[in-house]
Amino acid sequence: MSRFPFSAIVGQDEMKLALLIAAVDPAVGGVMVFGDRGTGKSTAARALAALLPPIPIADGCRYGCTPDQAGTCPDPCTSTRARKSPVPFVDLPLGATEDRVLGALDLEKALRSGEKAFEPGLLAKAHRGFLYIDEINLLEDHLVDLLLDVAASGENVVEREGLSIRHRARFVLIGSGNPEEGELRPQLLDRFGLSVEVRTPKDIPSRVEIMRRCAAQEADATAFAAEWAEEEGKILKQIARGQKKVASLTVPDDVLTDAAELCAAVGADGLRGELTLMRAAKALAALRGAKAVRREHLVDVAPLALRHRLRRDVLDETGSTVRIERAIAELFG
Amino acid sequence: MTHPANPLADALLAAKLLLAAPTRLRGMVLRGSGPARDVVLDYLRQHATTRRLPPHIDEARLLGGVDIAASLTAGKPVMQSGLLAEMAGGVLIAPMAERMGDALAGRLAQAMDGAADFALVLLDDGVEADERPPAALMDRVAFHCDLSGVTSLDIAPADTTLFAGAGAAEDCLLPLANVATALGIDSVRALLFAQSAAAAHAAVAGREDVVQDDVAAAARLVLAPRATRLPPPPAQDEGEEAPPPPPESGEDAGDTDRDALSEIPEDVILEAALAAIPPDVLEMIAGNAKQRRASGGGSGKRTKSKLRGKLLGARPGMPRDGARLALIDTLRAAVPFQELRRRERRNGTGFTALQVRKEDLRIHRFEERAASVTVFCVDASGSAAAARLAEAKGAVELILAQAYVKRSEVALIAFRKEGAELLLPPTRSLTRARRALAGLPGGGGTPLASGLALARELGATIASRGNTPFLVFLTDGSANIAADGTPGRKQAGEDAEAAAKAIASSRLDAVVIDISPRPRPDARKLAETMRARYLPLPVADAQSLSKVIMAAQPESAAA
Numbered sequence: 001m002s003r004f005p006f007s008a009i010v011g012q013d014e015m016k017l018a019l020l021i022a023a024v025d026p027a028v029g030g031v032m033v034f035g036d037r038g039t040g041k042s043t044a045a046r047a048l049a050a051l052l053p054p055i056p057i058a059d060g061c062r063y064g065c066t067p068d069q070a071g072t073c074p075d076p077c078t079s080t081r082a083r084k085s086p087v088p089f090v091d092l093p094l095g096a097t098e099d100r101v102l103g104a105l106d107l108e109k110a111l112r113s114g115e116k117a118f119e120p121g122l123l124a125k126a127h128r129g130f131l132y133i134d135e136i137n138l139l140e141d142h143l144v145d146l147l148l149d150v151a152a153s154g155e156n157v158v159e160r161e162g163l164s165i166r167h168r169a170r171f172v173l174i175g176s177g178n179p180e181e182g183e184l185r186p187q188l189l190d191r192f193g194l195s196v197e198v199r200t201p202k203d204i205p206s207r208v209e210i211m212r213r214c215a216a217q218e219a220d221a222t223a224f225a226a227e228w229a230e231e232e233g234k235i236l237k238q239i240a241r242g243q244k245k246v247a248s249l250t251v252p253d254d255v256l257t258d259a260a261e262l263c264a265a266v267g268a269d270g271l272r273g274e275l276t277l278m279r280a281a282k283a284l285a286a287l288r289g290a291k292a293v294r295r296e297h298l299v300d301v302a303p304l305a306l307r308h309r310l311r312r313d314v315l316d317e318t319g320s321t322v323r324i325e326r327a328i329a330e331l332f333g
Numbered sequence: 334m335t336h337p338a339n340p341l342a343d344a345l346l347a348a349k350l351l352l353a354a355p356t357r358l359r360g361m362v363l364r365g366s367g368p369a370r371d372v373v374l375d376y377l378r379q380h381a382t383t384r385r386l387p388p389h390i391d392e393a394r395l396l397g398g399v400d401i402a403a404s405l406t407a408g409k410p411v412m413q414s415g416l417l418a419e420m421a422g423g424v425l426i427a428p429m430a431e432r433m434g435d436a437l438a439g440r441l442a443q444a445m446d447g448a449a450d451f452a453l454v455l456l457d458d459g460v461e462a463d464e465r466p467p468a469a470l471m472d473r474v475a476f477h478c479d480l481s482g483v484t485s486l487d488i489a490p491a492d493t494t495l496f497a498g499a500g501a502a503e504d505c506l507l508p509l510a511n512v513a514t515a516l517g518i519d520s521v522r523a524l525l526f527a528q529s530a531a532a533a534h535a536a537v538a539g540r541e542d543v544v545q546d547d548v549a550a551a552a553r554l555v556l557a558p559r560a561t562r563l564p565p566p567p568a569q570d571e572g573e574e575a576p577p578p579p580p581e582s583g584e585d586a587g588d589t590d591r592d593a594l595s596e597i598p599e600d601v602i603l604e605a606a607l608a609a610i611p612p613d614v615l616e617m618i619a620g621n622a623k624q625r626r627a628s629g630g631g632s633g634k635r636t637k638s639k640l641r642g643k644l645l646g647a648r649p650g651m652p653r654d655g656a657r658l659a660l661i662d663t664l665r666a667a668v669p670f671q672e673l674r675r676r677e678r679r680n681g682t683g684f685t686a687l688q689v690r691k692e693d694l695r696i697h698r699f700e701e702r703a704a705s706v707t708v709f710c711v712d713a714s715g716s717a718a719a720a721r722l723a724e725a726k727g728a729v730e731l732i733l734a735q736a737y738v739k740r741s742e743v744a745l746i747a748f749r750k751e752g753a754e755l756l757l758p759p760t761r762s763l764t765r766a767r768r769a770l771a772g773l774p775g776g777g778g779t780p781l782a783s784g785l786a787l788a789r790e791l792g793a794t795i796a797s798r799g800n801t802p803f804l805v806f807l808t809d810g811s812a813n814i815a816a817d818g819t820p821g822r823k824q825a826g827e828d829a830e831a832a833a834k835a836i837a838s839s840r841l842d843a844v845v846i847d848i849s850p851r852p853r854p855d856a857r858k859l860a861e862t863m864r865a866r867y868l869p870l871p872v873a874d875a876q877s878l879s880k881v882i883m884a885a886q887p888e889s890a891a892a
Contacts, residue, residue, distance in 0.1 A: 037472040038520025042446070091446070094439030094469070099657065134442070135469065138435060162660070179764055200519045207510040210521055211528050218357070 003050035004043050004217055005224070007231035010210045011201040012044055017284075018194045018304050019048045020235075022172045024242035025283040029193025029276060030151055030173030032136075032184075032308060039198045040210075041176045042091070042132055049089035049130045051232055052239070056082040062120050063167045064088065064127040074118060074165050088129030090122050090171075092147075094138060101143060102158050103165070118165050123147075123156045126171040136175035137184045144184070147173060148191045193276045194301075195308040197321070238287060246286035251278055251293045258295055258332070262302060265327040268309040277305040299328055341486065344373045344478035347554050350533040351452050351476065352380055355422065357529040359445055360453030360474035362430070362466060365481025370456065372486060373478070374426070377454065382423035388433065390416065391653040395440060402651070402691040417444050420451035430455035430466035438467035445473045475526035477558035505531045505548040512552050512603050517562035527555040552603070647695040662695035705801045706742040706759045707732065710788040712808035712848065713749040714779035722775045725807040725848055732805075733766050742800070744791060745769050748784030750777030751818040755787060759795060778820060781812035782828035785836060785863070792841040803842050806865070809849035810856030833862035844868060 009016065018031045033041045058070040061077035064085075070077050092101065103121030122131070133139060133147070150156050156169040175192065177184065189195070201207060217224040256278070263274045280301040285293040307320045344363065351358050363370050377383055393400070397415030417425075427433065427441075441453065453474055455466045460481075465471060509527045518524075531551035535543045647659035649666075667689045674688040709729050713722060733743055743766055745757040757769040788804050795802040812825035816832070836843060843865035847856035860867035 036519045037468065038522035040521055091443055093443045094435045096436075096439070105658075105660065134439075179762065200521055202514065204507065204510045204514060207513070207521075207524060208506045211506045211510065211524055214525050215528065 004047050004214075005228035005232055006044070006047035006051045007235055008213055008217075008224070008228045009040065009044055009047060010206050010213065012040060012198060014196045014304065015041070015044050015198050017300075018196045019044060019174075020239060020242075020287055021194065021280050021283045021301070021304075022174075023048060023052065023239050024287050025246050025279060026170065026172050028279045028283060029191065030148075030175060032189065032192040032195040033174065033176040033198055034179055034195065035176065035198030036178055036200070039200045041198055042134060045130060045132050045174050046089055049087045051236060052087040053236065054084040054086050055128055057085045059083045063124050064129075065168075066128075069168075074167050088126055088171075090126040090129065090131050092122060092131060092133045092139075094135055096122065096143070098143065098146070101146070102156060104158075104160075105163055116162060118158070118163055120167070123150055123169040123171075124167055127167075127169050129171055130174060131171045132174045132176075134176050135178070137177035137179070141185070144188055148188060152191065189308045190272055192308060194280060194304040196304060197307075238289075241289055242283065242287040244286075245289070246283055249282050249286055249293060251282060255281070255293050255295060255298055258298055261331055262298070262327060263306065265331055266306060266310055266324050268306050273306050273309045277302060280305045295332060299332065302328060340478065340480055341369045341372065341483050343554060344369075344476075344480055345376055346534075346550065347476035347478055348373050348376050349537060350530055350554070352377070352424075353537050354529055354533040355381075355424075355452035356450065358452070358475035358526060358533065360425075360455065361476035361478060362455045362457050362471060362474060364457040364459065364477070364479045365483070366456070366458045367480065367483065368486055369480040369483035373480070374454075377424050377426075381452075382421075383454075384416065384420060384423055384425055386416070386425050386427040388427075388429055388437070390437070391651075392436075392440065393653055395437070396444075406691070417449065417451065420449075422450050424452045424454055426454045426456065427466075428456045429458055430470070431457050431459035431464045433467055433470075435467065438470050442467075442469040442473055445470075472520055472522055475530055476554050478554075479558070505543045505551070508548055509551065509556070512556055515603060516556055516560035518556060518559050519561075520559070523555060523559050527551045530555050648698055649692065649694065650696040651691070651694060652696050656696040659695040659697045663689065663693050666695060667693040704741060705803055706744060706795045708744045708746065708759075708788055708791055708795070708802055708804045710746040710748070710753075710784050710804060710806045710808075711773065712779060712781070712784065712806075713747045713773055713775045713777075715749075715776045716779060716809060716811070716849075722773075722848075725846075726770055726773065729770055729807075730767065733763060733770075744795075745773075746784060746787050746791065747773050748780050748787070749775065750780070751783075751814060752780050753783040753787040755791065759791075759800075778814040779808075779812050780814035780816075780818065780825070781808065781810070781859075782816040782825065782832045783814070783818075784808070785829060785832035786816065789832065789836045789839055789841065792836075793839060796841075801842075804836070804844070804865070806843065806845045806859075807848050808845065808856060808859070809847060809853065810845070810859040811849075811853070829859065830862055833859055836863040836865075 006016070015031075015033060018033075022028055022031055035041055055064075056067055058065040058067050058077045059079035059081040060083075061070065061073060061079070062075060063073035063077070065071075065073050065077055067080065067082040070080060099121065101122050103124055104119055106115075106117040106119040109115045109117040131147070131151070136144060150169050151171065151173040154168065154170040156165075156167055158165040173192070175184075201210070213224075216227075259274055259277050259281070263277065268274075277298065281293050281297040284301050285297045288297070290297065303321050303324050306324055310320045310323060344361075347361050351361055363373055374383075392398070393413065393415075395416050397413060397418055400411045400413040403411035403413070445453065453470070455470060455474065457464075457466050459465055471477065505528060509524060509531070513524055513527070528551070531543050531547040534547040534550045535541070538547070540547070647662035650656060652658035664687070667687065670690075670693075671688060674690070709732075711722075711725055711729070729745070742759040742761050743757070744755070744759040745766065747754055747756050756773065757766055760766060784806075788806070792802040792804055812829040813820060813822050815821055815824040816828040843863055845856055845860035845863070845865050845867050847853070847867065847869045849856065856869070857867050859865075
């Protein structure tokens with residue numbers, strides 16, 4: 001099935017921004033998406049993965065080694081030839097077992113030839129790409145723990161059934177869920193870099209436009225893709241420029257102070273908030289082609305980076321976003 | 334609101350549209366078992382290949398993979414194709430969809446998001462409003478048909494002609510978007526389904542263009558069952574305030590749509606949709622409750638599990654459905670027969686170092702701790718309200734916060750006036766719990782017996798799903814409304830005692846918290862009858878009440 005062009009998605013600006021930031025600097029951490037079903041969360045994530053240019057992979061490698069890493073994975077892959085492959089997008093189903101996620105002993109080989117072989121799981125498949133988990137709040141707790149741990153360390157370590165395997169697993173984790181149906185523990189939420197709230201556009205023209213574009217894409221996907229090719233090219237360039245620039249950007253001291261003040265003002269627990277805020281602001285500055293990180297970048301990413309880290313007050317109904325905006329208005333006028 | 338004129342006719346129409354555009358409409362839900370549903374199923378069977386999806390299907394069979402048993406016998410890998418791959422444009426019928434586990438639902442949803450070539454029919458035997466097929470699947474099928482109220486099968490046989498091709502659907506976009514907004518439908522999928530349904534309806538009627546009739550049918554079949562609110566009373570013009578229009582959609586949204594609007598009056602369509610909203614949706618809207626299905630996992634989380642938990646040892650079985658192979662035990666089972674098997678095989682082709690057969694396979698067994706569900710049963714009668722309802726609310730909120738951290742579930746029952754009411758089915762959502770609690774009014778008589786009975790029912794349901802219920806009653810123990818809703822202190826007392834005895838005989842863990850201004854024998858007696866702990870709370874703040882409950886709760890102490 002052909003993917004929907006990223007730039008043709010109506011609305012969802014915050015989600016798109018978060019995805020672009022994660023594409024520029026995956027070290028920002030995963031993106032948690034809050035929103036109802038059918039609001040196009042996975043469409044946006046898939047679209048971005050499809051938009052990114054294909055990555056070179058050592059030929060035949062099951063672990064997605066880059067050509068110069070060939071031979072360093074558990075297989076080990078031997079080919080020196082590179083093959084272009086689309087950026088992986090792995091959709092983790094709700095009922096996935098630990099074996100499928102981590103990888104497990106290759107049963108067939110073990111039983112037939114007594115060979116102790118490892119069958120890589122979804123984590124290996126997601127290496128260098130995206131791992132999307134719909135309804136992460138309904139996923140078994142131990143799986144969520146495990147995923148976040150691997151996402152943070154960039155490495156999957158398997159020690160079970162007599163296997164001792166480690167392989168690279170660097171991916172952008174995208175979780176989605178509807179808080180009405182059960183919440184994620186605060187400890188887990190905190191480990192997501194960014195969070196966004198997705199709502200269907202409420203205004204009629206946008207909704208009509210969504211239907212129109214979907215119909216156009218369904219009727220003739222190739223023509224629709226061609227129509228959006230230019231826009232897609234612009235976004236690609238923007239990402240490439242951002243990726244190049246982000247390493248060389250520095251964060252001036254006054255922006256660092258701003259970040260610390262903001263985190264203190266909203267009561268975001270822990271240091272992770274500040275670190276992510278900095279990283280995301282840097283990625284945004286790079287994305288926009290700015291020469292230095294400025295306060296405006298910080299302010300723009302603050303809701304994304306902090307929203308899910310505020311301490312929950314059982315008796316306070318005020319939304320986190322409102323609290324952050326209020327703090328920004330008070331601090332920076 | 335009137336029930337739709339003929340849900341059965343609508344369901345048949347939906348089935349027909351589905352068959353006309355299976356890849357775009359994706360499927361339908363048929364709620365309510367009975368002869369009416371069989372009529373629809375017969376129709377589907379006559380006009381398409383149907384396959385039944387057994388609820389216990391394993392992953393390999395669903396999606397394809399290595400057939401372990403056949404591979405072992407053959408001595409070489411034998412692949413099996415998956416059921417979904419075999420469908421090839423057919424109709425997949427999932428019986429008892431309201432009991433479908435998350436694992437299966439997740440895989441089906443994933444397949445439907447891809448290039449799946451099948452239509453899914455979910456048979457929903459649910460009775461209670463919260464017994465629904467998995468929401469992820471409900472959202473991914475176009476039609477939700479409720480046949481539970483159908484008594485007459487007397488309809489004209491549906492004509493069977495199907496026309497290929499879809500009409501031009503541009504004109505229906507604006508009215509459909511308006512109706513969806515009026516009914517509070519957020520999902521974009523619903524909109525797209527409605528659009529496709531209108532096009533299919535036109536195609537089935539042999540029309541090139543979509544006309545009002547098609548749009549009305551789409552609104553009735555796709556949008557109405559998804560309504561989350563009733564539209565504001567009429568007299569709403571098209572010039573509705575449209576908050577920031579997106580930059581791109583400006584240019585062409587203008588003229589064409591205005592023409593379409595003049596062609597298709599949306600009042601008519603909205604009316605058609607309203608007439609088709611099933612009554613239980615209205616109830617849900619009135620109760621401000623969102624759809625929630627019976628928590629998945631088939632018959633509930635068992636204490637003995639094949640999937641996770643503490644290791645209990647191995648037993649013979651196939652490593653599928655997530656059950657993990659116990660390798661050492663499998664080898665142990667295979668070793669004694671090696672000599673024999675080698676001799677058997679020697680004249681054959683395969684000679685492997687170790688011969689393992691299907692019957693040797695062992696899988697792990699685990700012991701799993703059941704999740705605990707705390708059921709609060711709050712006396713919201715006038716006497717309690719005057720005394721300590723606010724305090725009780727405060728305590729419940731604190732426990733909610735605790736439960737949120739521990740990920741245990743909570744439910745809330747209130748009893749006042751003539752009866753008891755389930756304000757919140759078991760949930761982990763703090764947001765919903767807080768909202769239900771805030772909306773809890775006080776006043777009226779004390780129908781203690783009704784409250785006890787409802788709590789016992791809910792407790793039994795929770796237990797049957799494999800979770801551990803814990804009942805917390807906050808009451809002063811003095812009943813004055815009998816089980817049938819009539820006032821009278823004597824009858825009310827007897828009924829309450831009977832209900833309390835029933836709780837004792839169901840062996841449900843419970844605690845009674847006396848919220849009367851000064852401890853009285855009523856609540857203590859109630860606690861004794863139901864073999865619950867009794868906690869008088871003469872003067873307390875919410876904090877200490879919360880501590881008391883947390884301490885009394887057996888499950889949470891261990892968790």
